[in-house]
Amino acid sequence: DVKVTQSSRYLVKRTGEKVFLECVQDMDHENMFWYRQDPGLGLRLIYFSYDVKMKEKGDIPEGYSVSREKKERFSLILESASTNQTSMYLCATYGSGMAQYFGPGTRLTVL
């Protein structure tokens, strides 16, 4: 079974703080993704990575950056958290046949 873990299930941060969300997968998959999920807006792609040290912007990269120093680990960074970044953040890894496998999610609240 594919296992995708995320560093925190719930996180509360203050406006202006730098926030790190970490995702780890155990299947040696090359492709990893970060999404945010909001009511009425669905899943929106923030960034994705095809390989170590490679990254591509998704649909809503503003205010975010990513880091992929090791194949199994993909980090999402909020440089200066704002209240409009309060959301559910989901990491996913690509499996076979185009399907993606998701982690449990991190519910981030920015006060």
Add this chain to the structure above:
Amino acid sequence: QKEVEQDPGPLSVPEGAIVSLNCTYSNSAFQYFMWYRQYSRKGPELLMYTYSSGNKEDGRFTAQVDKSSKYISLFIRDSQPSDSATYLCAMSGLGAGNMLTFGGGTRLMVKP
């Protein structure tokens, strides 16, 4: 118009009912079709995956793809309260670089 349309619901059914969840799409290049189940405050879980047209069955779940109508369905037989969740459809095309396009999700409630 969104590329993938999905009725948000909520869809409320009694236990034991047959449930039909649907998505329509506009991009004829889509070849791979997936259904995810997402429980409240959890990540989406891959439920069914199909390639191109046709049916696929797994236990109480049947996924159906009609590419000529650009319409996909998920049927749940003998629905259980534990099936209460949000169901997301997702799809992708060849050369899409493993990118998925998601529907907005349908919330299903199965009442005992």
